[in-house]
Amino acid sequence: MTIINASNLVKTYKDPDAPSKLFNAVDDISLAIESGEIYGILGPNGAGKTTTLEMLEGLKDIDQGSAFINSINVQDEPYKVKQIIGVQLQANEYFDNMSLAELLNLFSALYDINNDPIDLLKKVNLEDKAKANANELSGGQKQRFSIACALVNNPLVLFLDEPTTGLDPQAKRSLWDLVLDLNKTGMTIVLTTHNMEEAETLCQRIAIMDYGKIIAEDTPENLILKHAPDKPKEVVRGNMEDVFIALTGHGLRD
């Protein structure tokens, strides 16, 4: 079943270099994402990944085209869509002087539901930080906390915008495990990333974006076969990251 269906999405901005000109940050893209899928959007900075997500999330107006999540029209009923999605943003700052548990209670209240903050923190391995302040967390902890915030409404679809950017290998792999665990519960996950290994490890399908357009879309396996079939496979050994993990251990440091 297709849970996200977007057709011919366009987002137009004024060109920052020539304000009289317009340019399409997202230029006529269509997506069909299956329920229970982990779908990755790859692309260089400025390719339009975040803008695409924000249009689907109802945070940015859709200038042209249409988007449906679970058959709800995002343009017509953005608040209904927001009820069934969870969103982790690139920026993850919160109100000062509030503990993680208090912040989770606040986000639950904004959906007008009661969700136990400790249960949510357990899901992201932060239950011992319930009384801590968000700005006392390390980078990896912050990312996991922002996923906990995105889970308060038990969403059908989880959007993750560059969830592992800036994380050390341990934190990154722990977050991958978390994403895979959530996916096992049947949650559809849409993520953007710059990390090719992340896309290959996590995603069942990948769209590669550049200049606002989707230039390729398929499974990682098919993309490799189609676009880089002849490159000799490395001898069976790890890379530097595996060396790092082997030497410093798998356990999370933060």
Added chain:
Amino acid sequence: MFNNPQIYLTKVFIQIFLRNKQYIIFSLILPIVILGIVGLNGGERDPIDIGLVDNSESNLSEKFITSLESNNLFNVVEGDEDLLRNDLINGDLMMVLIIPSDMDNQSEITNIKLLVDKSQIQFIQTIEPILNQSLLSIEREITGNTPMFGLFIEDVKSRSQSYIDFLLPGIMAFMLMNLSIAGSGFNVVEFRRRGILKRLFVTPIKPLDFVIAIVLARMVIVLGQLSFIFGFALLALDANIVGSIISLYAVIMLSVIMFLTLGFSIGSLAKTQESVGVLATIFIYPQLVLSGVFFPLETLPEYIQPFAQMLPLSIVADAMRSIASDGLGLIDIYLNFIGIGIWIAIGALISTKLFVWKEVAG
């Protein structure tokens, strides 16, 4: 009336404020210090210091001096002309009166010389009639003339009014303005810059829910802070409130809404934390001088008075003073309500036109 998310968000905003102890203390210290200084002075402004050189040392000059000294507007310092002239130049005295040696010579007109500092012209205009009056009454006594006309002055505001009673409503209006502007303008820009606003709008709350929560929370915060100052002035400084306290709070609540909408406009106009500071300063400081918070508007140059009366802070300070000091009712100050209404409309128009809620975090 309000939905659960709105009430919860309101609670959170109040909680955040209460946990910022430093801000609470600093926002209370200034009004307490100002009111405290005035209160220690018996709630009055100091009498005007005037110097007096008695070159005559006659019965007549004695009488004149006694009549001046009996007026509690003045504090008379007698002394040598050169010394007093120096004190005047140094600003320790408002003026120096020089009684000539021939004061008791009744065959000629005696000219009493007045040394003044022209920059104090406003005070001199107030004092001059009193001096004339004192001289006239002495003259009549000497010449034995019965006065043809008598002037009987009745204070229609015959209450025990002191400067602190004048100052209190003004200080409260000023506090109310600062707290409201900080709560809307500064908060919105800060929340937007840090991406907190975007995080909130990922959830199904509407912009209106956010605005309602800010307004409710600030209302509680401002009423709490003002009640504290109010209690301090009434209990510790013996201030008087003539009118109805309920009416006073009605004005306060409406004024909070006005300054919050104006604060939202400032927050919408400003793109960065620096520019919101500059805009707020441009909004606040002229009003501090021009809104009759510390001195009556009537002491301002005449050409600027009509403009000054229209400023939001003037309207609020005047409304609060009309109730607190003059005992007027809400109906009597309907013009102030019209003024507040117009400012709310202006603020709401600017903030809804300029604040693009969809693109909250850019």
